[in-house]
Amino acid sequence: MATIRARKRTDGSISYTAQIRLFRDGAQVYQESQTFARKQAAQAWVRKRETELDQPGAIERANCQGATVKEMIDRYLAEMEKVRPLGKTKLATLKAISESYLGKLNDQDINSQQLVKYALWRMGKEGGGVQPQTAGNDLAHLGAVLSIARPAWGYEVEPHAMADARKVLKKLGYNMKSRERDRRPTLEELDKLLTHFRGIQARRPTSINMLKMTAFALFSTRRQEEITRILWTDLDEEGRRVLVRDMKNPGQKIGNDVWCHLPPEAWDILQTMPKSLPEIFPYSAESVSTSWTRACKILGIEDLHFHDLRHDGVSRLFEMDWDIPRVASVSGHRDWNSMRRYTHLRGRGNIYANWKWLEKVLQAPVKLGARTLK
Structure with a gap:
């Protein structure tokens, strides 16, 4: 069951809070709400979420407590430390990712679009202006975390997000593979x-x-x-x-x-x-x-x-x-x-x-x- 309530803000404008509540056998099993500036946007969100929540297992997944990318990386580092410390490059890269804007995103928000956006940001001036190969290494190290986040810990990470992101970046003309070194000392x-x-x-x-x-x-x-x-x-x-x-x-x-x-x-x-x-x-x-x-x-x-x-x-x-x-x-x-x-x-x-x-x-x-x- 969904309701949309209009609320007057302190500046006089109107916001619309859409709330979804689902019941089973008379007991509430799920609740979610979002606030929008326009009523049409709130109605569209309700229709979309109700369709998504109608899928088998959707309510159970929605109730599952998620994690941010930073939390997933921290858990990965803690687990790997039990076996053997990571190399300094991989460790530094993962820590840098966890402290970036990407580290604040939730597991359910990680998709190919977000990964492409992050790679482009890294290659841009604001993200450090790195070479495509360096951005590719970032994705490779993050991919090691995401590859076990879903099967091992139950986090809602899109299974094909990383592979799709690499395909997109390749289509855009970026060579994300590490350059083979031919340097030898004289x-x-x-x-x-x-x-x-x-x-x-x-x-x-x-x-x-x-x-x-x-x-x-x-x-x-x-x-x-x-x-x-x-x-x-x-x-x-x-x-x-x-x-x-x-x-x-x-x-x-x-x-x-x-x-x-x-x-x-x-x-x-x-x-x-x-x-x-x-x-x-x-x-x-x-x-x-x-x-x-x-x-x-x-x-x-x-x-x-x-x-x-x-x-x-x-x-x-x-x-x-x-x-x-x-x-x-x-x-x-x-x-x-x-x-x-x-x-x-x-x-x-x-x-x-x-x-x-x-x-x-x-x-x-x-x-x-x-x-x-x-």
Whole structure:
């Protein structure tokens, strides 16, 4: 049953409050009201809502307490924290979304139109003027939340909202996919970086040994998070391989443990680390990233990420005429398509065959500082 009541505002204008009340077996099971400036709008809303509420299960869904996007993100972060902390990029992105205007919207309001609007806002001046690929990453991280919000928590999220939004943005001409990087460090850049890191090590021996971290990442092709998780017990001495735990992989990360072979250079570097702690490289991945970024800024090296060392390491193996299965046994890739983005060859041969820094890295002392086993 619906009623529409006219009310006089303090400024003399008239507003119309439409109220819907539904009863079953003499008991009220649902109530909802909205206020409009025009009576025709109130009548149209009543007709629309009564039709919607007449659908099977509609009243139960309407009575279900919803949540804002911010609340859904907070719940997602809390649940994921029980398993393993998220990467800093995904964590920062989700927190930024939760603090934006989108974070205030309710679950039932999230549809393809709202997601398209948010992506366009992010690419606009007010939203930060980001590249389409960055806006695409925002949607991808939010999509991880929305994909479980309905089946796991019962929130009213439109199932195909994200897929439809991406289709629309593609039709509008936006390429939301991440650009494949082809950046590799040059020998000159590595010379500057390692000289810089050696200077820091001389001044502060207990700081992160970025000499070892840099060279090991290059020759092992391991990501910084993977390196800092490796334990001495994860090594297969006879096979010269390492168990990489929770290796990054689309659709699976937690529990995705993969045995990866270590090239001779990486194995030799690893053996120079002290065995006083369970971790071989007992450093924070975030601190490693910070040290790398700060060094590049000081040295004027532009657009070089720590992850580009993995890119360089994989490409190097192909330049040495290693075949795909052999390279994959080091990198951990499961298929050629995902490996292809890391291969940008500069020629043939091993450019690090007589690299002056390898011996310096091997001879560099390591002092772990205050953190020791009791």
